[in-house]
Amino acid sequence: MRFVFLRSSSPVLFKNWSDSEFEKRLVELWKDRIWVSLSLTTQLQSPSRHLLPNLPKFFSLFHFCFLRLSCHFITKGFTSSQNPTSRLNHGRPEMAGVREITAAAEFLQGTNRQSLCLHRNSFRGRSHVLWGAVHGRSSELGFANRRGVSLRCRAQEKPRAVVSGGVSSLVDEQSNLVEKPAAEVIHFYRVPLMQESASSELLKTVQTKISNQIVGLKTEQCFNIGLDSQLSSDKLPVLKWLLQETFDPENLGTESFLEKKRQEGLNTVIVEVGPRLSFTTAWSSNAVSICRACGLTEVTRLERSRRYLLFSKGTLQDHQILEFAAMVHDRMTECVYTQKLVSFETSVVLDEVRHVPVMERGRKALEEINQEMGLAFDEQDLQYYTRLFRDEIKRNPTTVELFDIAQSNSEHSRHWFFTGKILIDGQPMDRTLMQIVKSTLQANPNNSVIGFKDNSSAIKGFLVKQMRPVQPGSTCPLNIATRDLDILFTAETHNFPCAVAPYPGAETGAGVRIRDTHATGRGSFVVASTAGYCVGNLNMEGSYAPWEDPSFTYPSNLASPLQILIDASNGASDYGNKFGEPLIQGYTRTFGMRLPSGDRREWLKPIMFSGGIGQIDHTHISKGEPDIGMLV
Numbered sequence: 001m002r003f004v005f006l007r008s009s010s011p012v013l014f015k016n017w018s019d020s021e022f023e024k025r026l027v028e029l030w031k032d033r034i035w036v037s038l039s040l041t042t043q044l045q046s047p048s049r050h051l052l053p054n055l056p057k058f059f060s061l062f063h064f065c066f067l068r069l070s071c072h073f074i075t076k077g078f079t080s081s082q083n084p085t086s087r088l089n090h091g092r093p094e095m096a097g098v099r100e101i102t103a104a105a106e107f108l109q110g111t112n113r114q115s116l117c118l119h120r121n122s123f124r125g126r127s128h129v130l131w132g133a134v135h136g137r138s139s140e141l142g143f144a145n146r147r148g149v150s151l152r153c154r155a156q157e158k159p160r161a162v163v164s165g166g167v168s169s170l171v172d173e174q175s176n177l178v179e180k181p182a183a184e185v186i187h188f189y190r191v192p193l194m195q196e197s198a199s200s201e202l203l204k205t206v207q208t209k210i211s212n213q214i215v216g217l218k219t220e221q222c223f224n225i226g227l228d229s230q231l232s233s234d235k236l237p238v239l240k241w242l243l244q245e246t247f248d249p250e251n252l253g254t255e256s257f258l259e260k261k262r263q264e265g266l267n268t269v270i271v272e273v274g275p276r277l278s279f280t281t282a283w284s285s286n287a288v289s290i291c292r293a294c295g296l297t298e299v300t301r302l303e304r305s306r307r308y309l310l311f312s313k314g315t316l317q318d319h320q321i322l323e324f325a326a327m328v329h330d331r332m333t334e335c336v337y338t339q340k341l342v343s344f345e346t347s348v349v350l351d352e353v354r355h356v357p358v359m360e361r362g363r364k365a366l367e368e369i370n371q372e373m374g375l376a377f378d379e380q381d382l383q384y385y386t387r388l389f390r391d392e393i394k395r396n397p398t399t400v401e402l403f404d405i406a407q408s409n410s411e412h413s414r415h416w417f418f419t420g421k422i423l424i425d426g427q428p429m430d431r432t433l434m435q436i437v438k439s440t441l442q443a444n445p446n447n448s449v450i451g452f453k454d455n456s457s458a459i460k461g462f463l464v465k466q467m468r469p470v471q472p473g474s475t476c477p478l479n480i481a482t483r484d485l486d487i488l489f490t491a492e493t494h495n496f497p498c499a500v501a502p503y504p505g506a507e508t509g510a511g512v513r514i515r516d517t518h519a520t521g522r523g524s525f526v527v528a529s530t531a532g533y534c535v536g537n538l539n540m541e542g543s544y545a546p547w548e549d550p551s552f553t554y555p556s557n558l559a560s561p562l563q564i565l566i567d568a569s570n571g572a573s574d575y576g577n578k579f580g581e582p583l584i585q586g587y588t589r590t591f592g593m594r595l596p597s598g599d600r601r602e603w604l605k606p607i608m609f610s611g612g613i614g615q616i617d618h619t620h621i622s623k624g625e626p627d628i629g630m631l632v
Contacts, residue, residue: 535561
């Protein structure tokens with residue numbers, strides 16, 4: 001049994017307290033008006049052995065010490081998901097028959113709510129009863145019945161959001177100061193990065209594409225932890241506990257496991273890849289948030305890098321090592337670490353925000369900054385923005401404002417050309433290009449129910465019998481109901497990212513399209529997807545097509561058409577598989593030729609097309625207007 005208190009985000013472990021010591025400590029905590037968490041952990045080999053008989057004593061202590069009590073009693077299976085960072089790494093259960101019983105109490109001034117709940121599968125042997133009085137209330141907390149909980153007290157009239165005090169965040173809400181840069185970087189290593197089956201597949205690919213002299217491959221991951229000050233001796237074990245897997249803590253250490261596995265008689269090389277240092281990953285933001293919630297306020301950044309140990313019969317050439325590195329990282333968001341990280345600082349110098357002197361120099365100032373920053377302002381843009389800032393707003397714009405305007409007011413976002421008036425031979429056309437495209441739907445809508453909105457489309461569907469919850473948003477039975485489900489389709493292209501990094505580029509293309517499917521109307525469901533790829537000549541050695549010219553050159557900063565075709569296809573399928581949307585069909589085009597006129601025609605920038613079919617309840621095809629007080 002152990003007692004864990006969260007005070008000012010710092011976990012402190014107290015063991016074998018007497019009732020008087022426990023009582024005294026709770027009174028001190030109550031005076032500070034902070035969040036208190038009592039955790040009772042025991043290993044139960046059978047459901048009938050539990051800590052319930054001991055809990056009334058603790059509830060009586062709560063009653064003695066506190067005016068307001070919110071008690072959450074939860075019983076659940078003990079798994080590695082209790083380790084927050086393990087959850088990010090797909091943890092698995094530790095063992096069967098282990099149960100954690102957690103009683104947590106919130107003691108915040110102004111809190112007037114009580115709740116008590118149990119996992120529905122918790123107690124199977126018999127019914128149990130727990131009583132705890134709430135001071136200042138005529139009712140009592142109680143529950144009985146092995147399958148549920150009864151709570152006998154009045155509910156609060158309006159739900160309230162309660163935030164625990166003393167928990168740091170990436171940005172201090174009081175000072176509005178962004179996190180300080182890391183003063184030092186410490187490292188923890190964990191094995192394995194990949195399971196044996198995945199390592200074997202990677203090794204086969206490496207032997208085929210790079211060299212059959214490579215005979216072995218081992219992996220590990222490195223946690224690079226940025227600190228603004230050194231961790232104390234009582235906080236270091238907390239950090240270690242967060243990073244290690246619950247079921248094999250011995251696989252985490254402060255020294256590299258790969259360095260110990262170098263074998264005599266074989267040449268070895270370690271390749272390490274990880275996120276670019278110029279931006280913080282989403283994984284790091286989540287990990288830092290978890291660390292700070294556990295009291296590790298010194299942690300400012302936590303990035304994972306991947307380390308590969310290659311065993312080879314002969315010495316690997318530099319270009320072979322670079323080929324392997326290119327195979328295992330995304331060059332858009334990651335880079336090769338040639339040495340252990342000692343700092344997250346980079347040589348990139350951020351441009352300072354400047355004021356462009358439009359008030360003093362007029363249009364000339366905008367023309368110069370347009371060329372310098374590549375804003376792509378045309379003649380009309382320059383005239384309009386000069387008048388806007390000089391004559392209407394009457395102040396100088398900043399470089400940030402102009403950059404934002406260039407993006408948000410672009411053709412991609414606003415379709416100025418597609419929705420603008422067209423002049424042919426000096427004569428204005430009656431309709432814009434957008435009006436011409438929409439005219440077919442307006443003239444003959446037939447069964448279309450969604451078009452030219454929500455980045456999606458839908459046609460009339462059919463009456464379908466479905467299992468629907470009786471009371472959505474709560475635990476309730478399912479009933480068979482007949483619903484009118486419309487058929488939905490949406491599509492997206494992600495071309496240039498696929499040219500630079502085909503696998504993650506196609507992943508993102510499929511992902512944002514899935515988002516469009518889900519966001520149609522008031523929400524819909526994905527069903528299946530399609531994908532299409534248009535690339536240049538494949539130039540497969542020993543298998544050239546008659547029209548392919550081996551003398552054609554290709555941009556060095558883009559992937560080859562063959563790599564795009566393979567990796568982009570894998571990326572789109574992989575994202576769909578992870579999400580649960582099967583990719584069931586598609587198309588492929590590959591072409592490049594020198595025409596008789598001398599022009600070269602080829603998909604140097606590929607087309608990566610992702611489309612998805614879904615279903616939407618007909619009552620949900622239009623979004624509602626938000627009301628005041630709604631949570632956003």
